[in-house]
Amino acid sequence: MTLSITSAFDGGNIALVSTSGSMAELEIVKDHQSDFYQWFYFRVTGCAGKDLTLAITNAGKSAYPQGWDNYQARVSSDREDWYLTETDYSDGTLTIRHSADADTLWFAYFAPYTIERHYDLVSEIAARDGVSHASLGQTLDGRELDYFSIGTGDLSVWLYARQHPGETMAEWWMEGALDRLTDPADPIARVLRDKATFHVVPNMNPDGSARGHLRTNAVGTNLNREWHQPTPEKSPEVLWVLNHMDKTGVDFAMDVHGDEAIPANFIAGFEGIPSWTERQGALYDAYLAALLKASPDFQTKLGYPVAKPRKGNLSMSTNQVAERFDCVAMTLEMPFKDNHELPDADFGWSGERCALLGRACLAALLDIIDDLRA
16 A cells, blocks of 8 residues: 555644655654744554655754754554654654554654643543642633642642643653652652642643644744743743742742753753852752652753853743742753663653653652752
8 A cells, every 4th residue: 555644633743745665755844933843743554564764854954953863763553652763864864764563653753742641631630639720821722721739838839841842751751740749648749748839730832732843832932932021922821820920939940841962861950040049059959969869860961051150041931930939940851862871772761751750850859848948
């Protein structure tokens, strides 16, 4: 049978240029009203027994072409288990090769986290004891911005993910964190819920997620450059969250992301904010040390350059929140590539491993929770 390729589904992204036998030429589609592109997710039908060669010819002009070096695409026959498959990058083309053992296969940049799975997560968590669920407002496409309040403590902890929708590992992380945080028997969760109230937005960019975007919302806005002055027209998602933060205050905040190029889990801080204090810095360092103990999947050797004093970009979430609330804030980054220190030849860095890191991040928070009161 002739290959049939489509991305006309929740979170899909690809454009078919041509097919010939078991070969296909493809292009990733730009985010709407934006030049960003890198996320892909598509289905190939009619491929059983064929040695597929799928060439994404515009990869070299994507948002982060350095992300393709030593990268492997994911493939699945059931959309549950996502395996690494042979991938190489040369002369601006990303080529995926796979010997198909099923009639239909799904290929993706990383294990997808669809809007439908998001709704399943919201329904499951909202039904658990001690959880309050609400919408902070509607997006430009009319979707609700889902929000959970969990715990009764006087400290205010904010966890939010997926400002950049193509960074699906961020919501996989949320699955693990929310599952632990709402477990009535988990001793770490019990203490955290007693000491803090958790404000959780599992997906800050549902429009971009549904549209198959890499980095922007429905009108091409990079939400993580809007925190200094969000607007209802361009960035309502940030506006609703920041307005609610102003009501609750913030003692600790984690913004969860994925990084295209660096093959490791790392955290970026707020060292460049104008009002940085030694207390904030000490708490931040203490959290990194605690997470190093809590998870061998975390490291501090690789990461982003530290901003110079008073040169932090206040349009970014971590810097704006730390400056605005005199708190500890950070950005967690996870890889699209595998974790180079603990590689997995079959699955690479996976949704399951993201969820485990989410659980570990809560364990690390327990180590510093009392110090946040000072």
